[in-house]
Amino acid sequence: MKRVSVCVVLSLLSLSVLTAQSNLQSIANVKLYKTEPITIKQVKSRVEAYEKEMGRSLTVEERKQVLDSLINERLVVQAAERDGIRVSDNEVNQYFTQNLSQMVGRPITEAEFAQMIKQQTGMSLDDYIKAQNNMSLVEYKGFMKNQLVAQRYVMTTKQAELQSISGPSDTEIRSNYELYKQNFVQPDMAKLFLVVVPKGDNSTAAKKKIEELRAQLVKDPSAINDVKIRSQAANSGYQAGDIYLNKNATAAQQMGLTMDALLKIFQINVNSVSEVTETATDFQFFLVQEKYPAKILELSDIVRPGTTITVYEYIKGNLTEQAQQIAVNEALTQIINELRKPENFQILKSGEELDKALTW
Numbered sequence: 001m002k003r004v005s006v007c008v009v010l011s012l013l014s015l016s017v018l019t020a021q022s023n024l025q026s027i028a029n030v031k032l033y034k035t036e037p038i039t040i041k042q043v044k045s046r047v048e049a050y051e052k053e054m055g056r057s058l059t060v061e062e063r064k065q066v067l068d069s070l071i072n073e074r075l076v077v078q079a080a081e082r083d084g085i086r087v088s089d090n091e092v093n094q095y096f097t098q099n100l101s102q103m104v105g106r107p108i109t110e111a112e113f114a115q116m117i118k119q120q121t122g123m124s125l126d127d128y129i130k131a132q133n134n135m136s137l138v139e140y141k142g143f144m145k146n147q148l149v150a151q152r153y154v155m156t157t158k159q160a161e162l163q164s165i166s167g168p169s170d171t172e173i174r175s176n177y178e179l180y181k182q183n184f185v186q187p188d189m190a191k192l193f194l195v196v197v198p199k200g201d202n203s204t205a206a207k208k209k210i211e212e213l214r215a216q217l218v219k220d221p222s223a224i225n226d227v228k229i230r231s232q233a234a235n236s237g238y239q240a241g242d243i244y245l246n247k248n249a250t251a252a253q254q255m256g257l258t259m260d261a262l263l264k265i266f267q268i269n270v271n272s273v274s275e276v277t278e279t280a281t282d283f284q285f286f287l288v289q290e291k292y293p294a295k296i297l298e299l300s301d302i303v304r305p306g307t308t309i310t311v312y313e314y315i316k317g318n319l320t321e322q323a324q325q326i327a328v329n330e331a332l333t334q335i336i337n338e339l340r341k342p343e344n345f346q347i348l349k350s351g352e353e354l355d356k357a358l359t360w
Contacts, residue, residue, distance in 0.1 A: 103254075173315050185294070185296055187247055190265060193224050206283055299315075
C-alpha cells in the first residue's frame with residue numbers, strides 16, 4: 001500500500017512538472033528590435049481573464065485571436081521602446097489609483113483600498129485583483145502599463161491626424177440629448193464635509209483629535225474652511241474635504257453603507273454634524289452642507305453640483321472623446337498593420353500543434 005501511495009505521489013509530481021514546463025513553453029516570439037517570447041502561461045492568463053469577463057470558455061479560434069492580440073501588443077510596446085517612448089512605474093501607479101478612486105467614488109490610495117478590501121472580503125489586494133481579472137497585481141499593472149505605452153505611442157506618432165478631428169455640431173449635441181434625455185437625471189444628493197483622523201500608532205490621541213474637530217464644527221458650522229485649511233498643513237494628523245453623496249444603492253455600496261444608514265444621512269438637517277464613527281483604521285464624522293432634490297437635467301443645467309460643466313458641454317465632450325477614440329483605434333490598427341511583418345514576429349506552432357497547445 002505504501003509503495004502504491006508513493007507511486008501515485010510521484011505520478012502527480014511528474015504531471016505537475018510537465019504542466020509547469022508546458023506553461024513556460026514559448027508559443028511565439030516578437031522580435032521587432034529584441035527577441036521577446038510569449039509563453040503558453042501568458043496566453044492562458046489572458047484567455048482566462050477574458051473567459052472570466054465573458055462568463056464562458058473561449059474556443060480555440062478565439063484563443064488564437066488572443067495570441068494575436070498579445071503579439072500586436074508586444075509589437076507596439078517594442079516599437080515605442082525603440083523610439084524612446086516610455087511610461088514610468090509611477091505613472092502606472094497613479095493611473096491604477098485613479099481607477100480605484102473611480103470605483104470607490106472618492107479619492108483613495110492603493111494602501112487604503114487594500115485595507116478596505118481586507119475588511120470587507122478578508123482578501124489581500126493581490127488576491128482581489130486575481131479574482132476580478134485572473135491576473136496578479138504585478139501582472140495587472142504590467143497589462144495597464146502596456147496599454148498606456150500603446151496609447152502614448154499612437155498619440156505621438158499620429159499626432160497630426162488626431163489633432164485634425166473636428167468636434168460635434170450643435171445639432172448633433174442637441175440630438176444626442178433628446179435621444180438620451182432619460183439618462184440625464186440628478187438623484188437626490190447631499191454635499192457633505194467629511195473629516196477623517198487616522199488612528200496610526202495612537203488610537204487615543206486620534207479619538208481626542210476627532211472629538212475636538214467635531215466640537216468645533218458643532219459650535220460653528222461656518223468653521224469648515226478653517227478646518228479644511230488646517231488639514232492641508234504638514235503633519236496635521238487628519239484629512240478633510242467635500243464629498244457628494246447620491247441617494248441610491250450604488251452610492252451605499254461604494255461607501256460601504258447599508259441603505260438604511262444612507263437614508264439616515266439624508267434625514268439629517270443642513271449644518272448638522274453626525275456622530276463620530278470608528279473603522280478599523282480611523283475615526284470620522286461629517287457635516288451636511290447642502291441637499292439637492294432629484295430632477296431631470298436640461299441642457300443648460302450643471303451636470304453635478306460642485307462643478308461648472310453643463311449638460312451641453314458634457315455631451316459635447318463625450319461626443320468629441322468618442323470620435324477621438326475611434327480615430328485612436330483606427331490609428332492603432334494602422335500601426336499594427338505596419339509592424340506586423342513576418343520578420344518582426346514568429347508563431348512557433350501551426351495547424352494541429354497550435355490547436356493542441358491552445359487546448360487545456
